[in-house]
Amino acid sequence: MFSNILIYFVVIPLVMLLGLALCRDIKQIRAVAVTGSTALIALSVWLLVDYLCQRSAGADAPMLYVDSWTWFAPLNINLAVGVDGISIAMLLLSSIILFTGSFASWQIPQPKEFFLWLILLSTGVYGFFISIDLFTMFMFYEVALIPMYLLIGVWGSGNKNYSAMKLTLMLMGGSAFLMLGLIGIYYHSAPEGAPLTWNILEIAANDAIAPGWQRFLFPMTFVGFGVLGAMFPFHTWSPDGHASAPTAVSMLHAGVLMKLGGYGCFRVAIYLMPQAANELAWIFLILTGISVVYGAFSACVQNDLKYINAYSSVSHCGLVLFAILMLNTTAMTGAIMQMLSHGLMTALFFALIGMIYGRTHTRDIREMGGLMRIMPYLSVCYVIAGMASLGLPGLSGFVAEMTIFVGSFQHSDMFHRVFTIVACSSIVTTAVYILRVVGKLLYGPVQDEHHLSLTDATWWERFATASLIVCVAAIGCFPNFFADLIKFTFSPQIFTVLGMN
Amino acid sequence: MDYSQFLAMKQEIGLLIVFLLVFLYDTFFSKKAQGALPVVTCVLFALLTAFGLLCPSVKDGAVAFAGMYATSPAIVAIKNILNVGVLIVLIQSIKWANSEFTAVRRGEFYELILLTLLGMYFMISSGHFLIFIIGLETASLPLAAMVAFDKNRYESHEAAIKYILTAVFSSAILLMGLSFVYGIAGTLYYDGIAMSLFGGSAMSVMLIVALAFVIAGFGFKLSLVPFHLWTADVYQGAPTSVTSYLSVISKGSAAFAFLVVLTQVFGTVYEQAWEWMLYAIIILTITIGNLFAMRQRNMKRFLAFSSISQAGYIMLGVIAFDYMGISALMYYVLVYIFSNLAAFGVIGSIENATGKIDMTDYNGLYKTNPRLAFTMMLAMFSLAGIPPFAGFFSKFFIFTSAAQQGTPEMYVLIFIALLNTIISLYYYLLVVKAMFINETDTPLPTFRSACSERLGLWICVAGIILVGIVSPVYDYLLTVVLP
Numbered sequence: 001m002f003s004n005i006l007i008y009f010v011v012i013p014l015v016m017l018l019g020l021a022l023c024r025d026i027k028q029i030r031a032v033a034v035t036g037s038t039a040l041i042a043l044s045v046w047l048l049v050d051y052l053c054q055r056s057a058g059a060d061a062p063m064l065y066v067d068s069w070t071w072f073a074p075l076n077i078n079l080a081v082g083v084d085g086i087s088i089a090m091l092l093l094s095s096i097i098l099f100t101g102s103f104a105s106w107q108i109p110q111p112k113e114f115f116l117w118l119i120l121l122s123t124g125v126y127g128f129f130i131s132i133d134l135f136t137m138f139m140f141y142e143v144a145l146i147p148m149y150l151l152i153g154v155w156g157s158g159n160k161n162y163s164a165m166k167l168t169l170m171l172m173g174g175s176a177f178l179m180l181g182l183i184g185i186y187y188h189s190a191p192e193g194a195p196l197t198w199n200i201l202e203i204a205a206n207d208a209i210a211p212g213w214q215r216f217l218f219p220m221t222f223v224g225f226g227v228l229g230a231m232f233p234f235h236t237w238s239p240d241g242h243a244s245a246p247t248a249v250s251m252l253h254a255g256v257l258m259k260l261g262g263y264g265c266f267r268v269a270i271y272l273m274p275q276a277a278n279e280l281a282w283i284f285l286i287l288t289g290i291s292v293v294y295g296a297f298s299a300c301v302q303n304d305l306k307y308i309n310a311y312s313s314v315s316h317c318g319l320v321l322f323a324i325l326m327l328n329t330t331a332m333t334g335a336i337m338q339m340l341s342h343g344l345m346t347a348l349f350f351a352l353i354g355m356i357y358g359r360t361h362t363r364d365i366r367e368m369g370g371l372m373r374i375m376p377y378l379s380v381c382y383v384i385a386g387m388a389s390l391g392l393p394g395l396s397g398f399v400a401e402m403t404i405f406v407g408s409f410q411h412s413d414m415f416h417r418v419f420t421i422v423a424c425s426s427i428v429t430t431a432v433y434i435l436r437v438v439g440k441l442l443y444g445p446v447q448d449e450h451h452l453s454l455t456d457a458t459w460w461e462r463f464a465t466a467s468l469i470v471c472v473a474a475i476g477c478f479p480n481f482f483a484d485l486i487k488f489t490f491s492p493q494i495f496t497v498l499g500m501n
Numbered sequence: 502m503d504y505s506q507f508l509a510m511k512q513e514i515g516l517l518i519v520f521l522l523v524f525l526y527d528t529f530f531s532k533k534a535q536g537a538l539p540v541v542t543c544v545l546f547a548l549l550t551a552f553g554l555l556c557p558s559v560k561d562g563a564v565a566f567a568g569m570y571a572t573s574p575a576i577v578a579i580k581n582i583l584n585v586g587v588l589i590v591l592i593q594s595i596k597w598a599n600s601e602f603t604a605v606r607r608g609e610f611y612e613l614i615l616l617t618l619l620g621m622y623f624m625i626s627s628g629h630f631l632i633f634i635i636g637l638e639t640a641s642l643p644l645a646a647m648v649a650f651d652k653n654r655y656e657s658h659e660a661a662i663k664y665i666l667t668a669v670f671s672s673a674i675l676l677m678g679l680s681f682v683y684g685i686a687g688t689l690y691y692d693g694i695a696m697s698l699f700g701g702s703a704m705s706v707m708l709i710v711a712l713a714f715v716i717a718g719f720g721f722k723l724s725l726v727p728f729h730l731w732t733a734d735v736y737q738g739a740p741t742s743v744t745s746y747l748s749v750i751s752k753g754s755a756a757f758a759f760l761v762v763l764t765q766v767f768g769t770v771y772e773q774a775w776e777w778m779l780y781a782i783i784i785l786t787i788t789i790g791n792l793f794a795m796r797q798r799n800m801k802r803f804l805a806f807s808s809i810s811q812a813g814y815i816m817l818g819v820i821a822f823d824y825m826g827i828s829a830l831m832y833y834v835l836v837y838i839f840s841n842l843a844a845f846g847v848i849g850s851i852e853n854a855t856g857k858i859d860m861t862d863y864n865g866l867y868k869t870n871p872r873l874a875f876t877m878m879l880a881m882f883s884l885a886g887i888p889p890f891a892g893f894f895s896k897f898f899i900f901t902s903a904a905q906q907g908t909p910e911m912y913v914l915i916f917i918a919l920l921n922t923i924i925s926l927y928y929y930l931l932v933v934k935a936m937f938i939n940e941t942d943t944p945l946p947t948f949r950s951a952c953s954e955r956l957g958l959w960i961c962v963a964g965i966i967l968v969g970i971v972s973p974v975y976d977y978l979l980t981v982v983l984p
Contacts, residue, residue: 072972074825074979075901135897139888146887149930153938161938165930172926176919179897180912183904216912 006081013123037099044092080133097255101248103464117147134198156244167241178224214276222269229261232291242310247354255347262320291318296429305363323404331407341396348468370446375456386434396475506565520615527608539595550584571628574981586838594742595953613643621754630689641668648739660738667731675718681711722755726785736805745845753834786813791924825902828979836895839964843880850950865944866936874936881929891969
């Protein structure tokens with residue numbers, strides 16, 4: 001079992017949990033968090049390199065490192081793991097954000113409990129991305145959801161009780177749809193007489209779900225994951241939740257957890273039920289189109305920095321689902337790049353907002369101004385994040401959105417083109433709300449005299465933000481590398497399974 | 502007479518021996534030695550539990566006394582599950598039993614508890630409705646005395662009166678139904694009734710009415726909606742140890758007996774007669790139990806309504822009508838035992854130390870008593886079905902088994918049940934919120950629970966964490982039900 005590298009993505013966080021339980025003071029806790037998350041980054045990078053080597057050596061299976069260990073034999077539940085380029089990209093993203101998140105919560109009160117919950121959450125995230133068994137996938141998915149309640153409830157700010165409860169219940173509501181969908185998939189996973197299975201690869205190979213059932217199960221799973229992907233009208237947990245959460249949790253949640261939604265929609269809903277996806281995509285295209293535009297416009301009128309960014313996340317994550325539903329290679333590649341890009345960029349945003357809030361004790365942009373003079377380092381970082389968000393070439397947002405819209409426009413019918421143009425308009429709106437914040441917050445007169453005495457970033461804050469900026473720029477400058485990484489997933493074999501072009 | 506048939510009843514006989522030993526100890530030992538009575542009972546009962554788990558179980562079932570008594574690997578397994586639960590209840594009750602007001606009567610408590618368990622054994626493994634009724638009465642009537650155990654508390658009396666009246670009433674309804682069944686089939690043997698109903702030729706209004714009465718009778722025992730009204734008051738009024746026994750063991754055994762009766766006796770008329778009745782009852786039970794639980798502030802009332810809705814989930818295993826459903830039901834009961842007893846263990850230990858029982862008293866509990874708060878949180882998560890705790894697995898399996906028929910109605914039922922898990926998550930999280938998030942100026946003082954209470958909680962925590970992840974438990978329960 002331990003000869004498979006993937007299992008260590010779950011083992012390391014579990015060891016970290018054990019280590020944290022034994023910690024006595026904050027120094028030890030920091031040591032455990034930093035060591036563990038560094039190990040996870042190292043592991044992700046190593047996996048990435050090894051994966052690319054294997055691919056270039058000619059491995060052409062849809063997934064590599066595939067392994068399966070029996071768990072509940074009567075129900076054919078296995079602990080099945082396997083990764084392709086998308087999962088590796090997501091694992092890398094999670095590691096980076098966990099790493100920077102640890103630095104961003106350097107001085108959190110009650111550190112032991114905080115990190116325990118945070119690491120438990122990331123255990124769920126890692127487990128989800130490495131699983132290819134629907135049962136374990138779902139289990140890890142729920143493991144990732146529940147620590148949010150306490151993380152927001154205990155360490156949050158503002159209307160935290162309300163937000164924490166709303167977030168948890170809405171996400172669990174999504175998982176109710178999901179569970180029904182998964183059970184349904186299980187009972188139709190194999191042709192008559194063959195043993196039923198939860199394994200995604202086997203289900204896709206069997207291709208046994210009847211079209212009638214697909215039409216029922218596809219919306220169930222898509223909505224289930226879509227709730228986590230902040231799809232309209234199930235997005236309302238996201239602004240409240242993000243606004244109330246402590247910094248590292250906002251980072252991890254917007255950066256990684258919302259990606260679980262997009263990843264799940266692709267990996268489960270579309271991959272396993274391609275016919276229904278083809279038929280019903282239009283319904284969800286409308287909904288995600290609304291998310292994209294509505295999120296952007298909502299962000300324009302918010303005054304709370306975190307709310308602005310949360311609505312911007314709704315808009316950007318909507319774009320991920322939107323692109324996935326286009327069902328062609330280019331748009332899907334764009335979707336994956338957008339997931340990475342948005343994950344890093346939004347984590348950077350939330351980290352910066354947390355740092356600014358920690359100094360000024362307000363997140364209202366009307367009460368702040370001229371921060372560029374007071375804390376130049378943080379302000380410059382904020383501008384960079386803003387530029388990435390509105391799609392400046394050279395940063396990650398541009399390549400992702402460009403690919404998505406090019407891919408979407410490949411559809412020649414009226415419906416898709418109109419919706420692509422509508423979604424494109426969100427780029428303009430994004431520029432409006434980003435520049436509004438930058439103008440009010442960073443430039444302009446200083447609103448509060450007390451702010452003049454504030455200090456700029458400390459070393460751990462500089463380290464966290466700088467590493468995120470490097471990653472954002474890396475995607476922006478070398479998009480081909482990521483496109484290559486992902487493209488094997490959309491290799492021709494997969495698309496014959498998917499039944500798409 | 503063939504005396505070897507007594508061997509089929511070895512668990513009953515073992516329990517009877519334990520009961521007699523406890524009785525004799527209580528009667529003949531000196532006042533001083535009686536202080537050890539609770540511990541002695543626990544040790545004896547632990548031996549019995551170990552005996553039940555270790556002794557080779559019946560291979561493919563046995564019938565004794567001309568079919569009056571029946572046993573099978575599944576029945577032995579459910580008795581073992583109940584034994585484990587009772588053992589935890591006994592351990593948790595030691596402190597309460599030795600407290601000032603109960604000490605003089607503690608002997609009765611242990612004797613009655615063992616006696617009711619014996620009744621439940623007979624209820625589960627009867628092959629004839631006569632034995633069944635005897636078991637049922639043995640299980641119900643002494644419970645009323647146990648509910649009234651705190652004889653200086655007004656609520657305890659009220660609860661006992663309510664309990665005895667409902668118990669008698671429900672027995673009467675059940676007997677009425679059974680007399681109808683006798684009228685249809687001309688026999689009270691399970692096999693005989695099943696035989697005469699075979700083929701659906703005996704389908705009649707009479708049978709529907711009879712089944713309605715039988716289901717209503719069981720509904721009272723299991724506190725299924727709309728027969729649940731006694732539950733909250735009785736749970737609140739009874740001493741906490743009795744409440745935990747009532748909510749877990751009594752319910753678990755009744756659920757299994759219900760399963761046996763419905764599948765073995767009325768299995769042939771599943772589709773025509775009782776599937777839709779149960780369908781409606783499950784929806785009502787889960788939904789109403791959940792909705793009422795949201796507003797409760799007294800922890801015992803809160804758990805009463807939560808246990809009502811849990812009973813609804815347990816019934817999903819019955820309506821699945823399949824081997825997988827039976828094993829899922831047994832597994833659910835096992836997990837429910839650990840989770841609910843952990844919750845009651847915490848409540849009892851806080852009540853013993855401070856006398857507080859309200860949810861608002863739990864505010865800030867994590868600051869003063871982190872371990873208790875943590876245990877309570879595990880229990881709540883397990884009841885709500887959050888992974889990686891056992892409750893997640895039991896819920897998942899029971900839903901999966903119910904979906905096996907694949908009809909749209911079943912999917913609707915599961916969907917309603919799933920939506921209800923969200924409601925239940927809300928109120929379980931309220932407890933977690935009180936303990937971990939709410940701030941208060943007057944938190945409960947820090948205290949150290951008694952050794953016995955901690956032991957009981959440790960067992961429960963181990964169960965909550967291990968029963969789910971360690972898959973052989975479920976595998977075993979599936980192998981015992983497969984023919």
